[in-house]
Amino acid sequence: MDPLFTPDQPLPSFAERLATLDSILPPDDFARLVDEVEKLVETERSYLPAHKKGGTVAYETLELKAPSLVALYRSPGLQALVSDIVKLRIEPTPLHDQSSCSVLFYEKPGDHIGWHYDHNFYKGRHFTVLIPLINRGREPNGLSQARLMVRQKGRERVIPTPPNAMIVFEGATVRHKVTPIAEGEKRVIWSMTYCADPRNSALQGMARRVKDTAFFGLRALWT
Ligand SMILES: O=C(O)CCC(=O)C(=O)O
Ligand SMILES: [Fe+2]
Secondary structure (H helix, E strand, O other): OOOOOOOOOOOOOOOOOEEEEOOOOOHHHHHHHHHHHHHHHHHHHOOOOOOOOOEEEOHHHHHHHOHHHHHHHHOHHHHHHHHHHHOOOOEEOOOOOOOOEEEEEEOOOOOOEEEEOOOOOOOOOEEEEEEEEEEEOOOOOOOOOOOEEEEEOOEEEEEOOOOOOEEEEOOOOOEEEEOOOOOOOEEEEEEEEEEOOOOOOHHHHHHHHHHHHHHHOHHHHHO
16 A cells, blocks of 8 residues: 555644644545554454553554554655655654554543653654544544643643544654543554654663653563
8 A cells, every 4th residue: 555645735834843734644545544453453452451541552563463554654655744844854763663653542531641752762853743543532523532732832732633634743842641531432543753863872772662661561671
């Protein structure tokens, strides 16, 4: 699958280190992708401890079980689009970095992520790209109550995350969180990172592994 990444729409400004686009994939391609990921999340969920809030499917699992997702992450089309938005040539981050390409799912009441930065473990500037795959719930617009919020210059704002949107931001400088999801709601986010220079020092590599451990469990220390 090599769909045409978007859209006939002017590129948004990245002056605030955050930009959003809508309808990033053609509807048929998007529907196929959601289908593939939904099946995978069903299986992956069964390995999670019952008490664990939220869940992630890591890059290495996606490479085996969701090859079209991983192919899109590495596709020239998506890289070119992100490069054009951030006005820097960017590349995918390495396979051993669990944040490079992952799927986050929020489905139990209370699933959320607190305020954080996406730490940059690389030499070059580092960007987070989110493509919401599923977001449904009880809000008047049909979306879930789990909201992506950012805080910049002392100001908080909600960044809408409807399915098939794309949110690009510089996570090392833009503090963000996701508010708790409510009963019966579901939100599945495809999260990727790109970097202008994805080399890192040994020290940065160690820090990255410690961070992945908190997010993905002990296994990450051995990657
Ligand atoms: O679920 C979201 O909207 C944001 C997830 C997040 O913080 C990230 O992928 O860095
Ligand atoms: Fe984040």
